[in-house]
Amino acid sequence: MKNNGYNKGGIDKTLFVKNVKGKLMIAQIYVDDIVFVGMSDHMVEHFVNQMKSEFEMSTTGELNYFLGLQVKQMEDSIFISQSKYAKKLVKKFGLESATHKRTPAATHIKLTKDESGTDVDQSLYRSMIGSLLFLTASRPNITFSVGVCARYQVKV
Structure with a gap:
C-alpha cells in the first residue's frame, strides 16, 4: 500500500x-x-x-456487514448498528425473559462487595463483559456501565 x-x-x-x-x-x-x-x-x-x-x-x-457491524448506507449518511449482535448476546446468555431498563445503571451509586452473596462463574462473567465491550462500538450509552462491571472481573 x-x-x-x-x-x-x-x-x-x-x-x-x-x-x-x-x-x-x-x-x-x-x-x-x-x-x-x-x-x-x-x-x-x-x-x-x-x-x-x-x-x-x-x-x-455495497457494504452491509463488517466485523459484526451492520451498515446501512443512505444518500447523505451511514447508519451503523449492532442490533443483530445484541439480540444474539441476549439469547447466548439466556436473558430473553429478563426485563430491560431505560438507563443501564445509576451513576451515583457506590458499588461494594456483597459479603453474603454467592460467587459467580468467572469465565461466564468475563465472556459477558468481553461481549458487551464489543457492543459499545455502536452503543456508547452503555460504556460507563460496562466499564464499571469490567472492574469487578477479579475476585478480591
Whole structure:
C-alpha cells in the first residue's frame, strides 16, 4: 500500500489513506477483508485494479456487514448498528425473559462487595463483559456501565 502512495494510519495501522489533489481514497484492511471508499469513481476503479493485480480478490458490492457491524448506507449518511449482535448476546446468555431498563445503571451509586452473596462463574462473567465491550462500538450509552462491571472481573 505504501508503494502505491498510501499513508498508514497513525493509531490504526490497518487504515490507509491516499490524498490526490484534495481527493481521498481510504482503505481499511482487516485480515482478509477490505473496506474502501474514494471521492471519485476513477480512484475507486484504480484501487480495485491495483488490488486485483496483486491479490486474488473479489468485490461484493455495497457494504452491509463488517466485523459484526451492520451498515446501512443512505444518500447523505451511514447508519451503523449492532442490533443483530445484541439480540444474539441476549439469547447466548439466556436473558430473553429478563426485563430491560431505560438507563443501564445509576451513576451515583457506590458499588461494594456483597459479603453474603454467592460467587459467580468467572469465565461466564468475563465472556459477558468481553461481549458487551464489543457492543459499545455502536452503543456508547452503555460504556460507563460496562466499564464499571469490567472492574469487578477479579475476585478480591
